[in-house]
Amino acid sequence: MEDKKPDQTTEEYVTFHITARDGRDVEMAIVDEFQYKKKTYVVSAVVEGDSLSGQGQYIYRYHMTGDDFQVEEIRNHIEYEEVVRAYMEMEE
Secondary structure: OOOOOOOOEHHHOOEEEEEOOOOOEEEEEEEEEEEEOOEEEEEEEEEEOOEEOOOOOEEEEEEEEOOEEEEEOOOOHHHHHHHHHHHHHHHO
């Protein structure tokens, strides 16, 4: 997936942290949000300093609870591929 706004600073995005597979804490910025099959997903990019990484984007399931939100990794490979395909079709 290509980046939508790689030149934007992170001040313009909502950010969250994930734990990478190697145990590192990684800051992510939400660059897009969409609905698919009655679920909400977010597209995010890694934050590098005050800007977004140009190395790709990631999709997570997104849950809003009051004023707080939670992102969840999509562990099912089939679901992930289906969601990525749906998002790419929306962007065409």
